[in-house]
Amino acid sequence: MMDGLSADGAETVRPRGNNRRAAVLDAAAYRFRRQGYAATTMRDIATDAGMLAGSLYYHFPSKSALLLAVHEEGVRRIADAVDVAVSAVAADSPWQRFETGLAAHLQSLLGGGDYAQVVIRDLPADEPELREKLIALRDNYEQRFKGLVEDLPLARADDAIWMRLLLLGAANWSKTWFRQDGASPAEIAHRFIRLVRAR
Amino acid sequence: MMDGLSADGAETVRPRGNNRRAAVLDAAAYRFRRQGYAATTMRDIATDAGMLAGSLYYHFPSKSALLLAVHEEGVRRIADAVDVAVSAVAADSPWQRFETGLAAHLQSLLGGGDYAQVVIRDLPADEPELREKLIALRDNYEQRFKGLVEDLPLARADDAIWMRLLLLGAANWSKTWFRQDGASPAEIAHRFIRLVRAR
DNA sequence: ATATTCACCTAACAAGCGTTTGTTTATGGA
């Protein structure tokens, strides 16, 4: 399924250097997204990566380290997508910038990428210190939306914080009702913004 | 099925009839909320209920049956709370009714009740038929909000569906940022409604 | 008084868990 075989040629051998680490991470992201952390076994991940369970420990020291790595990669991807999208329309109106950021956020979330969805799922409660790290990662990401909402022309200054909670919350929740044959991420963002934009 | 719960006196001895079933369900709801379904063991639940793991099977045939029962009870509680709250302000404006319903929904969710929060958590992916039942339960509940948003005076007719997704989504997501010493559920509902209400 | 039912306990089961250990194979640099 997820392979990572080089496209260069008929070499069955691997070109040295731990390029299978990415395959392991992909497999973990895939399983964590589909089954959640607790319900995913190391043997699940190993099977998808084409190796045995014990071999995973060459690349990662533990199961929780795998989750942390998936989260880090996921946050990095969403953050990059949002930053690129927003900076591309920097000259436009605050509402347009916010909508663009929201659309990029939704696109990352709903566009099929495993990493992003793992970030959104709620965190494991049984490993407190891991939990803290993951929360810190997500907080760091959501920070950039604070700037976007503060630029909006709102009736009250303290509306900004509620605007962020309303829109980002609804966006994160959308994974429960989103259908591939329904409204696109960009369309969802537009519809949501319409409802809160002053008329 | 056959119940015949007596409404008679308060004996210190157990009045026969499986009244410890409720204690088991409470323990399950508590653990499922705090740790999630997969990370909760039957021994966890049994300990909290003051019995041994095997004894749980006198009251429930399996772990998944326990989750289903918690969901059913949770949906019943939230639905009742919302219905009671909304019917108490039936004469008011559509916006007021919607806000009241949303506040009741948030109150159930954030007010410390374990059952309600279990309903909101995302569903176990590894048991498909159980998953279907739980989704059906939740869909059934959310149905009543469709009526509330359809009464709102909106610019477009198809805004209603988006209004519901926006507000309920943000409400369900609020469990990730809600703090006991911050805004109350009613306050949150009011703030959210303010942002989408035509000015 | 006797029998039955209830609500639990004790004790185990097989399966699966994350992880560790020792070993093997392939590779690239000296």
Add this chain to the structure above:
DNA sequence: TCCATAAACAAACGCTTGTTAGGTGAATAT
């Protein structure tokens, strides 16, 4: 060619999991 290293395998480790089987004493029914 020789050897250090990378990246895997094979097999087990101790432990936990959901679940089951049979037993026990008290409460109830006959």
